[in-house]
Amino acid sequence: MNNLELQKIANEVRKGIIISTHAAKAGHPGGSMSAADIFTYLYFEEMQNIDPANPKNPDRDRFVLSKGHTAPGLYAALALKGFFPFEDLVKLRKLHSYLQGHPDMKATPGVDMSTGSLGQGISAAVGMALAARIDQKDYRVYTLLGDGEIEEGQVWEAAMYAGHKKVDNLVAIIDNNGLQIDGKIEDVCSPYPIDKKFEAFNWHVINADAHDFDSLRAAFAEAKTVKGMPTAIICKSVKGKGVSFMENQASWHGVAPNDEQYEKAMAELEKAGEELCQK
Amino acid sequence: MSEVKRIATRQGYGEALAELGEEYKNLVVMDADLAESTKTIMFGKKFPERFFDCGIAEGNMVSMAAGLASTGKIVFASSFAMFATGRAYEQIRNSVGYPALNVKIAATHGGITVGEDGATHQCLEDVALMRNIPGMVVCVPSDVIEAKAAVRAAIEYEGPVFLRFGRSAVPVINDRPDYKFELGKGIVLKEGTDVTIIATGIVVESAMEAAKKLEAEGVSAEVINIHTIKPIDEELVIASAKKTGKVVTVEEHSVIGGLGSAVCDVICRYNPVPVLKIGVQDEFGTSASAAVLMKEYKLDADGVYEQVKAFL
Numbered sequence: 001m002n003n004l005e006l007q008k009i010a011n012e013v014r015k016g017i018i019i020s021t022h023a024a025k026a027g028h029p030g031g032s033m034s035a036a037d038i039f040t041y042l043y044f045e046e047m048q049n050i051d052p053a054n055p056k057n058p059d060r061d062r063f064v065l066s067k068g069h070t071a072p073g074l075y076a077a078l079a080l081k082g083f084f085p086f087e088d089l090v091k092l093r094k095l096h097s098y099l100q101g102h103p104d105m106k107a108t109p110g111v112d113m114s115t116g117s118l119g120q121g122i123s124a125a126v127g128m129a130l131a132a133r134i135d136q137k138d139y140r141v142y143t144l145l146g147d148g149e150i151e152e153g154q155v156w157e158a159a160m161y162a163g164h165k166k167v168d169n170l171v172a173i174i175d176n177n178g179l180q181i182d183g184k185i186e187d188v189c190s191p192y193p194i195d196k197k198f199e200a201f202n203w204h205v206i207n208a209d210a211h212d213f214d215s216l217r218a219a220f221a222e223a224k225t226v227k228g229m230p231t232a233i234i235c236k237s238v239k240g241k242g243v244s245f246m247e248n249q250a251s252w253h254g255v256a257p258n259d260e261q262y263e264k265a266m267a268e269l270e271k272a273g274e275e276l277c278q279k
Numbered sequence: 280m281s282e283v284k285r286i287a288t289r290q291g292y293g294e295a296l297a298e299l300g301e302e303y304k305n306l307v308v309m310d311a312d313l314a315e316s317t318k319t320i321m322f323g324k325k326f327p328e329r330f331f332d333c334g335i336a337e338g339n340m341v342s343m344a345a346g347l348a349s350t351g352k353i354v355f356a357s358s359f360a361m362f363a364t365g366r367a368y369e370q371i372r373n374s375v376g377y378p379a380l381n382v383k384i385a386a387t388h389g390g391i392t393v394g395e396d397g398a399t400h401q402c403l404e405d406v407a408l409m410r411n412i413p414g415m416v417v418c419v420p421s422d423v424i425e426a427k428a429a430v431r432a433a434i435e436y437e438g439p440v441f442l443r444f445g446r447s448a449v450p451v452i453n454d455r456p457d458y459k460f461e462l463g464k465g466i467v468l469k470e471g472t473d474v475t476i477i478a479t480g481i482v483v484e485s486a487m488e489a490a491k492k493l494e495a496e497g498v499s500a501e502v503i504n505i506h507t508i509k510p511i512d513e514e515l516v517i518a519s520a521k522k523t524g525k526v527v528t529v530e531e532h533s534v535i536g537g538l539g540s541a542v543c544d545v546i547c548r549y550n551p552v553p554v555l556k557i558g559v560q561d562e563f564g565t566s567a568s569a570a571v572l573m574k575e576y577k578l579d580a581d582g583v584y585e586q587v588k589a590f591l
Contacts, residue, residue, distance in 0.1 A: 058350070058351070062349075064346070104377075104378070105349070105378050106378055106379065112349065113345070113346065113349060113378070114373070114374070114377050114378040116373065117369060117370075117373040117374075119338075120338075120342040120345075120370055120373060120374045121342075123338070123339045123341075123342030123343045123345075123346065123370075123374070124342050124343065124345045124346035124349070124374060125346060126339075126343050126346060127342065127343035127344060127345060127346020127347040127348075127349075128346040128347070128349060128350055129346075130331065130343070130346075130347060131307075131346070131347045131349075131350035131351075131352055132350075134307070134328060134329060134352075135350070153338075154336075154338045154339055154342070154370075157334075157336035157338060157339035158339050158342070158343070160334070160336070161333055161334065161336065161339060161343070164334075
C-alpha cells in the first residue's frame, strides 16, 4: 500500500478515535492520535496473515497494545480492517459493549491480548514470541508502548529477558509523544535516553518519525533484517496528532471531546481527508 | 506400625510435570530462579525447549505466561507462594485472570513450614489473594499423591488455576486404592457426628490425628479434606455442618481469607452453625524449623486437638 493510501486510512483511524471517545464521553484520545499512523502501518502494511474471517489464525502476526488505554486507536484500525463495523465505534465504553475501555481479547475480534495495566503487554508479547520459537513458526510479534509506560519496572524485566533470549521475532514500538498524564515525561520521571536503555538491554534500536510512512516503512523493514536480538523502534510523535487543539497537550491524555470540540475536530479531519483525496 | 513415608508436596509437583510433559506436548513450564527449590527443574532438564527460567522477575514471568497461553500452550508458572502470588498479584489478575488464560500459578513454599527463612518467605495470604480473582480455581494438595493428581487435573482443566505446594516433607496420607481426586470435590476421610473438621493442605494430617485422639475420648469427629478451596464443595460442607452442628477449619494460612473464610461463606448462607477457624491468626510468621512452628502455631495434631476440644 502506498503512502497516500496509508495516510487516508490513518485519517479515518483518527476520525474513529474522535467519534468513539466523543460518544463514550471518556477515553484517551491524545495517545490514540499519536499512534494512529503506527496502528495503520501495522494493520495495513506490516502484519501478515491478519484476516477478519480467521482472526485466530495460528500463523498470524500478533499485536499487543501494551499502552492499552489507547484502545480507541486500535479499535478504529480493526474496524477499518473489517473485524467489526466502523459504526460500532460509538459503542466504546458502553455497558456490556464488546469495545471495553481497555482491550479485552475475549470480547473484541482481532484483539490478541487483554491489556490496560501498563507494563504487562510487552511481557505478554515476549511470551507469544517465545511460543513461535517452540512451535517453529515464523510469525512476528509487535507491541506498542507509551513513553510514560516505560517508567514501569516490568517493561525492563521484559526487555532484559527478550534481549537475553535473543527474541528476534519481536518488535517493541515506543510512542514517544513526550507527555504523560501529569505532564512532560522528562519532568515527571524521565525515561531518557530511551535508545541507550534498550541498547543496554541488548536490543537493536531504530529511531523513526511516527507520522512519516517512509520513516516507518524503513524502520520496520530494517527490523525484519535483525537477527539474534529484539528490535525497539522509538517513534517520535505528537500527542493528539491531527487535531490542532489537541496537539502536544497533556490535558488531552484522558479527556473526551465535548460536542463543540467534536465538531471542530471532525471538521479538521474531514478537511485533511479531502486534501489527501486531491493528491 | 511401619514408618510413615514423608515427602514434600513440591516433590510431587516436579515429578508430575516431568511425567506429564511427555503426554502434553503443549505443556510449558516457567520459573523465576527457584527451579531447584520448586522442582520445576525436573521438567526443565527433560524438556529444555519448553522450559523458561525467567530470572528474578515474577511479574514478567506471569505476563509472559499469559502470552504463551494465548497461543494454545498450557503454562505452569512457579515461584515461592510469596512472590508468585504477592509480587505478581496484579499480573495474575489482569494478564491471566481477566482474559481467563490457561495459566497455572503453581507456587511452592506456601505457609509457615517454609521454616527458618522466616516471615518474609512464609506466605500466609496466597489463598486469600487467589480466591478473590474471578474464575480462579484454588487448590491446596495434602500430600505428594494428591499433589500429583492435582497437577494432572489442572492440566486437564482449561483456565487459570492456583496450586499451592509446601517445602517440608510431610506424611503420605492418601496412599490407598480407592483414592480419587476430582477438582471441586471434597473428600470425607472419617465420618463423625459431633463436630466437622474441615482441613486443607498438609494440615489435613493434623486434623486426622486430632480426630483419632478425640475419638478415643468419645468425641466423634468428621474429617473432610477440602483440596479445592475454590470452587468449594458446598454440598458436602453444608451436609456435614447440618449433621454435626459444629465446624472447625484447619489451614496453614491466615484465618483471614483462606479455607476458614470460604467455609464460612457457605455455612453462614445455608446453615449457620458455630465455626472455629484454626490457622495463623492475624500475624506474621517467624523463623524456626517447620516442626517447631507447627507446634508454635498450634497446627500440629496436638494443637488442633486442644483447640477443637476447647471449642466443643
